Amino acid sequence: MSGGIDRTPSPRADVCIVGAGPAGALVAAALSSAGYDVVVLDAGPRFDPEDRNDRMERYLRPGIDAPVWDTDPERDAYTSSGDRYYPLNAARVKGIGGSTLHWQGMVMRLHEQDFALASATGMADDWPLDYDDLRPYYAAAEEELSVSGASDNPFAPPREQPHPLPAFPPSYSDSLFAEACEAVGLTTHSVPNARNSEPADGASACVGYGTCKPVCPSGAKYDATRHVDAAEANGARVVDRAPVQRLEHDADGDRVTAAVYATPDDTEHRQAAREFVVAAGGVETPRLLLLSESEAYPNGLANSSGLVGRYFMDHLFAGMGGTLDEPTRQKHVGFNTTESHQFYNRPDDSRTAIKLEFLNYAGPAPADIALTADSFGDELLAEIRDGYGRHIAMGALVEQLPRKENRIRLDPSRTDDHENPVPDVVWSLDDTTRRTIERANEIQRAVLAELGVDIGWTVGPENTGPAYHHMGTTRMGTDPAESVVDPQLRTHDLANLTLAGSSVFVTGGAMNPTLTIAALSLKAADHVEERL
Amino acid sequence: MELSRRDALAALSAAGVGSIAGCAAPTATGPDGGESAGGGRASETASVVGDHELETLVAVAEVVYPSAVSGVDDFVRTYTGGRVDGAGDYAAGVADAVAVLDDYATELYGGEYATRSREDRADALDYMSVDAVDPDPDGTDAQRVRHYVVNELLYALYTSPTGASLAGLENPPGHPGGTESYRTGPE
Structure with a gap:
C-alpha cells in the first residue's frame, strides 16, 4: 500500500x-x-x-x-542520437x-492505399491486412471515441454509416480560404474530431476553451x-x-x-x-x-526478428503562414475544421502522402503578446492590435517511410529513476520525405498567394519537426x-x-x-x- | 469598454479557479475583517492580501491596462479575491511583490506605490525594468513583480472576453466562450 x-x-x-x-x-x-x-x-x-x-x-x-x-x-529521461534531434517529451x-x-483529437481513417503501399507504388511494404x-x-x-464528423470527404475511403456526432461547422477563417482553394483547384472538406459537438459519454459539448492541445478543461475532447x-x-x-x-x-x-x-x-x-x-x-x-x-x-x-525498435516513423510538419489585410478571426477554438486529402494518395514513388490543414489558431492571442511585452497601457494595446487578428496559416502532415536505421534502442550509458537504460531515439529524414515536404510547401504557397497573404514564415525540409x-x-x-x-x-x-x-x-x-x-x-x- | 464581474469570473476560470464561477461573488477581505474571498480561508488570506495590497494592484492595473477600459477597480478586486482564495502561495507572492513595489516607490518618491501619481507609478515600473524582465515567481524583485502583479493583471484582462475584445477576440484561449464565435466574421 x-x-x-x-x-x-x-x-x-x-x-x-x-x-x-x-x-x-x-x-x-x-x-x-x-x-x-x-x-x-x-x-x-x-x-x-x-x-x-x-x-x-x-x-x-x-x-x-x-x-x-x-x-x-x-x-x-531519453537520448537522441540520430541526424535529427528528437524532442521525445514534448508531447507525450x-x-x-x-x-x-x-x-489535439484529429481522427481520420487511413486510406485504402496505405495498406498496400508497396503494391501500389513500390515504396515500403504492404500491411498484412487491408482496409476492409x-x-x-x-x-x-x-x-x-464519439467522433464528430461529416461524410463530405471525396477522398476518404468508403464508410458504412455517418459519424456518431455531427461535424463542427467550418470557421470564418475557412471561408476566407474557400475561394482561393477553388481558384487553385484544391478541394476541401470537414475534419473528423474526437471532440463532442454535442454532449456525449457524460461530457459536455465543446465550450471553446481553445487550449485543446495540451489540455481540455471541460473534458469535451476525448x-x-x-x-x-x-x-x-x-x-x-x-x-x-x-x-x-x-x-x-x-x-x-x-x-x-x-x-x-x-x-x-x-x-x-x-x-x-x-x-x-x-x-x-x-x-x-x-x-x-x-x-x-x-x-x-x-x-x-x-x-x-531483430526488428524490435526498428522502423521508427513519425509524421513531419510542413507549414506556411503570414498575414492578411483583414481580420481572420483566429484563436477562438483550438481545433481545425477544414482539411484537404486531395494530395494524400501517392501517384507513384516520387512522393509520400500529404494531409493539408487550414489552421484556426494562427499567430499569437492577445494574452500571448501581453505577457511577454515590454510595453504597458495604451502602447501595449496598440502592440496587441497589431500582433493579433490578421494571421492566417496552413499546415500539413507528411508521411515518413519506414527505414530500418530509424529506431528506438537502449542507451546503456544513461538510466532512468529505476536504473533502467533510457530509450535512445535514432531519427533522420530521407530524400523522399524532404521532397514531399517541399511539395506540401508548393501547394500551401499557391493557396496563400492566391488569397493575397503576405507570407511571413515557412516550415520546410530544413526546419521541419515531428508531429509526435x-x-x-x-x-x-x-x-x-x-x-x-x-x-x-x-x-x-x-x-x-x-x-x-x-x-x-x-x-x-x-x-x-x-x-x-x-x-x-x-x-x-x-x-x-x-x-x- | 466596461469590465464586468462576469469578466473577472471568466478570468478566474482561465486562472484555474473554475469552481468560483457561479458561486457567491468573491470579494477580497479588508484588514478589518470584511467579507471573505468566497469563504474558505478568509482569515488566512486577510492576513496577507488586504485592502492595501488590493489598492496597490488597482494602482498597477491603472498603469498597465489601456485607457479604453473602465471598471478596473471592481474587476481587479473581484479577480484577486477569487485568486487569493484559490492558492495560498499566490497570496503570499502577491503580498511580497506589493511590498517590493512599496519599498521601491518609497525610496524613489518617498511614499508607497499606490499613493503616487499615475506618471510616478509608470516610471517606477520602468525604473525597476519590470517591462524588460521575464516573469519568474522565484526570481529577482523585478521578475517577481512582473509575475505576481503585472502579468497576473494582464492575464486577467486579456483572457477575459472584454479585454481580448479590445483586439477583436471575444473568446480568447482560456475562456470557455462556446463554439459560435469562431464561425462569425468581424463586426
Missing part, C-alpha cells in the same frame, strides 16, 4: 495490460466488459480532473515552469489517459480516461505509478508469465496473468521488450523473420503476448494515428478474447 492505494498484484488476472493510454484503455474496457479479470499497470500518475484549469494556466502563462502533465526528467504523457490528455479488414473496427472506434472509467466500472483494476520493469517468460520461452513492476515505495511486484497486452506507445513498447532480454531472448523479448506520432517499432507482418507481431497483433515468438498501438504500424500514412490505434486495439481485444 502507498498513500492508501493498493498497488499489490491481483491474485487472479486473466489479462495484464501495460499502459493506460487509448490502446490499453480500449482493450481493458472491451475485455472487462466481456467479464474477464483485467489489471492495467501504468508508469505515470492518475491525474485529478479538478486540476485541469491549473494545467491550462501552466500552458497559457510564461514564467510557470511546471510541465503541463508533470513530465519527470528522471522517469522520462505518462499517466492514466496517456497522451490523449495532450493530443479494419473497416468494421474503424466504425467501432469512431463510436467509442481522452482515454473515459475508457479507463468504463473498465473500472466493469471491475478492472487500473494501477497508477506502477512502471513495468520487465516481462518474464516460462522455461520454454513460449509464454509470458508475469509483468514485474515497481511501486512508489520502491517495492517490486509480479503480476501474473493468462494474457499480456503491451500498449505503451511506439517508444516504451519496444523499450520494455528490449529491457526484458533473457537467455531465450538475448536481444530482447519477442525479438527473434511514434509508429512502426514492432511492425506487423506474416513472416516472423520480417515482423514482430502477426495480423492478430500477437507476437510471433510468445503465444500470449499482444502489442496494441502505433508500434505495430507497417507504414504510417499521413493521418493522425489515434483512430487507427483505437481500431487495432479493438481488433486485438477480439483476438485476446478468442484465446481466453
